[in-house]
Amino acid sequence: MGNFSLNLLFDPLSLFFLFVIFIVSLPSAIYSFGYLKGEYSVGKIKLSWFLLAIFVLSMSLVVTAGNALIFLLAWEIMSLVSYFLVVFDTKHEKSVQAGTIYIVMTHIGTAFLIAAFLILYKHAHSFDFTAIKNACQVMPSSIKHLVFLFLLIGFGTKAGIVPMHIWLPYAHPQAPSHISSIMSGVMIKTAVYGIIRFVIFLLGVNSLWWGGLVLVLAVITCLVGIVYALMESDIKKMLAYSSVENMGVILLGIGAAMFFLSLNLQYLAVFSLVAGLYHLVNHAIFKGLLFLSGGSVYKATGTRDMEKLGGLIKVMPQTAFCFLLGAIAISALPPLNGFVSEWLTLQALFWGAFYVPVSAKLFLTVCAGMLALTSALAAACFVKAFGITFLALPRSQSAKNAKEAPVSMRIGMFFLSLMIICFGLGASFVIKLLTRVAGTATGINVSNMKFSLNNFTIMPQAGQGVYLSVPLLACALVVFLFIGWIFYIKFLRNKSRTYTTWDCGYYKLDARNEYTATAFSKPFRIAFSFFLLPYRKTEKIRESFYHVKSFVYETHTTMVFKKYIYKPLLGSVFKTAKIMRNIQAGSIHLYLGYIFVTVFLLILFMNKF
Amino acid sequence: MQAIILFGVLVSTYLMIIAKRLPALISSFRIQSFFLFLATLSIAVNERQLDLYIISGLLFLIKVCIIPHFLYRIIKKIKVSEDVGMLLNVQISLLFAFFLTYLSWALSGKIISIGNQAQVVVLAVSFFAILTGVFLMIFRITALSQIIGLLVMENGLFLLAATVSGGMPFFVEIAIFFDVFVSVVIMGFFIYRINKLFTHIDVNKLSRLKG
Numbered sequence: 173m174g175n176f177s178l179n180l181l182f183d184p185l186s187l188f189f190l191f192v193i194f195i196v197s198l199p200s201a202i203y204s205f206g207y208l209k210g211e212y213s214v215g216k217i218k219l220s221w222f223l224l225a226i227f228v229l230s231m232s233l234v235v236t237a238g239n240a241l242i243f244l245l246a247w248e249i250m251s252l253v254s255y256f257l258v259v260f261d262t263k264h265e266k267s268v269q270a271g272t273i274y275i276v277m278t279h280i281g282t283a284f285l286i287a288a289f290l291i292l293y294k295h296a297h298s299f300d301f302t303a304i305k306n307a308c309q310v311m312p313s314s315i316k317h318l319v320f321l322f323l324l325i326g327f328g329t330k331a332g333i334v335p336m337h338i339w340l341p342y343a344h345p346q347a348p349s350h351i352s353s354i355m356s357g358v359m360i361k362t363a364v365y366g367i368i369r370f371v372i373f374l375l376g377v378n379s380l381w382w383g384g385l386v387l388v389l390a391v392i393t394c395l396v397g398i399v400y401a402l403m404e405s406d407i408k409k410m411l412a413y414s415s416v417e418n419m420g421v422i423l424l425g426i427g428a429a430m431f432f433l434s435l436n437l438q439y440l441a442v443f444s445l446v447a448g449l450y451h452l453v454n455h456a457i458f459k460g461l462l463f464l465s466g467g468s469v470y471k472a473t474g475t476r477d478m479e480k481l482g483g484l485i486k487v488m489p490q491t492a493f494c495f496l497l498g499a500i501a502i503s504a505l506p507p508l509n510g511f512v513s514e515w516l517t518l519q520a521l522f523w524g525a526f527y528v529p530v531s532a533k534l535f536l537t538v539c540a541g542m543l544a545l546t547s548a549l550a551a552a553c554f555v556k557a558f559g560i561t562f563l564a565l566p567r568s569q570s571a572k573n574a575k576e577a578p579v580s581m582r583i584g585m586f587f588l589s590l591m592i593i594c595f596g597l598g599a600s601f602v603i604k605l606l607t608r609v610a611g612t613a614t615g616i617n618v619s620n621m622k623f624s625l626n627n628f629t630i631m632p633q634a635g636q637g638v639y640l641s642v643p644l645l646a647c648a649l650v651v652f653l654f655i656g657w658i659f660y661i662k663f664l665r666n667k668s669r670t671y672t673t674w675d676c677g678y679y680k681l682d683a684r685n686e687y688t689a690t691a692f693s694k695p696f697r698i699a700f701s702f703f704l705l706p707y708r709k710t711e712k713i714r715e716s717f718y719h720v721k722s723f724v725y726e727t728h729t730t731m732v733f734k735k736y737i738y739k740p741l742l743g744s745v746f747k748t749a750k751i752m753r754n755i756q757a758g759s760i761h762l763y764l765g766y767i768f769v770t771v772f773l774l775i776l777f778m779n780k781f
Numbered sequence: 782m783q784a785i786i787l788f789g790v791l792v793s794t795y796l797m798i799i800a801k802r803l804p805a806l807i808s809s810f811r812i813q814s815f816f817l818f819l820a821t822l823s824i825a826v827n828e829r830q831l832d833l834y835i836i837s838g839l840l841f842l843i844k845v846c847i848i849p850h851f852l853y854r855i856i857k858k859i860k861v862s863e864d865v866g867m868l869l870n871v872q873i874s875l876l877f878a879f880f881l882t883y884l885s886w887a888l889s890g891k892i893i894s895i896g897n898q899a900q901v902v903v904l905a906v907s908f909f910a911i912l913t914g915v916f917l918m919i920f921r922i923t924a925l926s927q928i929i930g931l932l933v934m935e936n937g938l939f940l941l942a943a944t945v946s947g948g949m950p951f952f953v954e955i956a957i958f959f960d961v962f963v964s965v966v967i968m969g970f971f972i973y974r975i976n977k978l979f980t981h982i983d984v985n986k987l988s989r990l991k992g
Contacts (some may be wrong), residue, residue: 760927761868764919771915775888 181238184609185373189235191366195227195591196357196460200350203584205472206577207350211341218261220348227253227354240289240299247285247362251278251330254359257351257565258343266398270342274463277339279671281329281517288322288370291315297747305374313378320382331363332416333423340416341400345408345476349467350584352408357413357460361452364422368445373386380532383431390427390659391523393420394546396703402553402696403704405478405689407466410557411459414502417546418455422448424543425517428524428536429614435448438616439526444520445610447602453602454595458501458510462514465495466579469561472574478557478689483566488576492562494585497560501592503551504685507646509595514547516603548697556692565683599642690727697729705730721778782823783899783944787906790940791882794913797933798878799871802863803925807852810929813878813910814844817936821943832951839958840939847967852925855969859976866922866983877916883908903944910937910972924972926980928965935961 201224208217230253233246253672255278259271293299296307296317306315325336340360344352367386377383397417404410425448432441443705468491469484470476485492501508504515521540523534566572577585595602611618675681697706755766793813800806818841825833856863869877885908889901914934918927935957976982 761919761922764915768915768919772884775884778888778891 179238180236184612188609197589199584204350206580271348274339274343281326284322285326327363327366334396342414344412353460355464357456377430377433380434386427390420390423398549416746444608445514446606450607454509454513457591461498468577473511473570478560480568481561485562487574499554504547512599528575560689567683572657786820811849868920879910907941
């Protein structure tokens with residue numbers, strides 16, 4: 173094994189990820205006090221605390237390991253513990269199924285990681301990061317390409333990059349909500365840590381196509397994630413798909429950084445990495461918050477199906493407020509934190525398009541365009557999520573009888589809400605810190621790099637670009653709201669009156685007449701029908717031609733990746749297994765015979781050479 | 782002297798291949814073990830080492846006396862037929878054994894340089910014993926012949942270690958004896974259980990356990 177030692181790494185990059193882990197895990201842990209109570213037995217609650225502690229510790233070890241072997245061990249512990257947490261609801265058969273998909277996918281990823289690490293070990297003769305870093309400088313570039321691809325597949329599986337994302341929308345919603353929030357908020361981020369640590373920090377980007385590949389995958393991930401999220405009416409599944417989308421946004425920043433590094437555009441590289449890291453911490457916070465508030469809804473109503481919810485803002489106003497805040501942040505609306513990081517990413521791509529050679533200009537512009545499209549779709553998605561879940565009339569009895577979440581759950585949610593606002597308003601300070609993190613990751617001296625404070629443009633352009641500041645935007649918002657309120661008081665209040673919705677003389681409007689989640693997403697289903705391949709099933713039972721007794725109408729979308737990639741793959745695996753089964757007769761003599769024949773052939777082989 | 786001992790091992794191994802009844806198999810095993818004991822003893826006399834004397838004594842005690850006696854007792858106790866259950870008949874088995882002899886000869890010739898003929902012979906006999914052990918395990922049906930196959934393999938390994946490399950370290954040797962003894966006891970117990978459960982010790986029929 174060479175010189176093996178348990179050395180931990182506490183450079184700015186590791187510390188940043190530790191911060192991300194704890195800023196989400198802490199409120200989630202507090203939240204779980206209220207969430208677990210009444211839902212599970214006492215013994216199971218104890219088990220959940222035990223697993224949660226190991227889960228958080230293993231993630232911390234992943235981001236602080238200074239040795240590839242320790243990293244791998246911690247990575248594996250993290251995967252296994254999260255599997256146990258996914259199948260925590262053993263009552264539901266779906267949990268077990270989701271867990272199986274998850275553990276298979278995650279181990280495929282780990283297999284690629286092991287392969288990559290072994291190649292690195294062969295060249296460095298040590299698993300230590302410093303030794304690997306030194307070895308990577310003299311490694312032949314063909315091997316580097318191979319290692320990069322393996323690492324990308326390995327970490328990409330955990331990060332949920334399309335098309336390796338299929339486990340994510342099954343596993344994340346199935347775990348208890350505080351775990352979903354940690355998994356979506358933090359665990360998949362450790363994969364980004366892996367990419368930064370191993371590809372950018374250790375391996376060193378040396379080809380343009382690395383960054384290009386990551387950018388292409390990121391764009392696809394963004395779009396696929398958000399389009400699926402739009403179609404979803406299960407609130408937690410929708411959030412999981414949205415996590416896929418946000419991983420894409422983060423990887424746009426990371427990929428752009430790799431792209432610029434190989435072109436030796438240092439300012440831009442650091443800036444893009446800052447954008448990616450900023451979105452990473454932001455997504456951790458608001459996705460954590462959204463999962464927690466989604467979990468509150470689930471606990472209060474017993475269902476995750478939006479079509480059965482509605483009107484919750486009246487019975488759970490505080491949860492609704494938190495969800496709304498998270499939704500605004502994730503839709504990248506100013507002045508909250510999501511806006512800052514997506515804006516930074518857009519800026520990075522646009523400025524990149526200015527500086528790169530002609531051939532790459534169009535590519536980066538298209539990436540920026542796709543990011544803009546994604547943000548718009550995300551906004552639509554969360555308008556739907558908030559509107560259908562919290563507004564209008566309750567669509568079921570359980571939604572009507574819902575109660576506000578207990579104090580401990582609200583504490584967790586409010587803490588994260590506060591963080592959303594802090595990270596939005598304190599953007600300039602955060603960027604300063606992240607610049608140092610990005611400096612360590614890329615090995616570029618950042619001491620004289622300044623991304624000017626309230627001006628979101630890069631140093632050489634300072635003062636020329638658009639002038640934009642989050643606190644200023646917040647002030648503007650407050651002022652406009654104030655003006656609007658004054659206007660309302662002055663002119664409109666006396667003229668308005670409360671009355672039921674005009675129903676064209678039907679007189680019997682109830683919850684069944686409301687706009688549904690499926691209906692809301694219909695325009696998008698049509699717009700993206702080339703990819704979603706929607707189909708419908710109708711079933712009429714009629715007594716006579718004029719009298720239809722019952723009419724069933726279902727609409728579905730085709731799961732493209734499942735149908736065209738995973739199903740054929742799985743089929744061929746089973747086919748091979750069936751063929752292999754023929755040699756398994758179950759007879760001891762036969763097995764002994766196999767061993768003997770093997771030894772015999774080996775002896776013959778040895779005689780030959 | 783060594784030539785006689787090696788010849789004895791070879792012949793007793795052939796005897797095992799053509800044995801049709803379990804007692805015959807066990808007594809051939811006893812003969813093989815006895816020649817092994819002689820081999821160890823001759824080395825001990827040559828080298829004048831206390832360790833080797835103790836080892837050869839243990840060998841005599843365990844492999845020549847206790848294990849065959851134990852196996853005889855099992856046969857008597859479970860009262861099954863004494864047939865070893867041949868998957869290949871004697872003639873074909875014998876042909877196979879010739880082939881194995883040739884194979885081990887060729888192999889040991891490859892391993893040891895040509896000058897040292899005596900070593901080549903020792904190596905060939907040891908390999909042959911190991912291969913025969915595997916052969917017995919594969920082509921004999923009863924579970925008892927599987928045990929004996931394992932013991933024959935172990936004997937071959939012992940011969941290899943004792944003659945080619947001058948024996949393994951003392952404690953390793955002791956530990957191996959202990960292992961062999963315990964494994965025979967455990968397997969004997971298993972056979973007893975299998976017989977009780979299935980009223981035979983035909984390993985072939987265990988495939989019914991397959992899911």
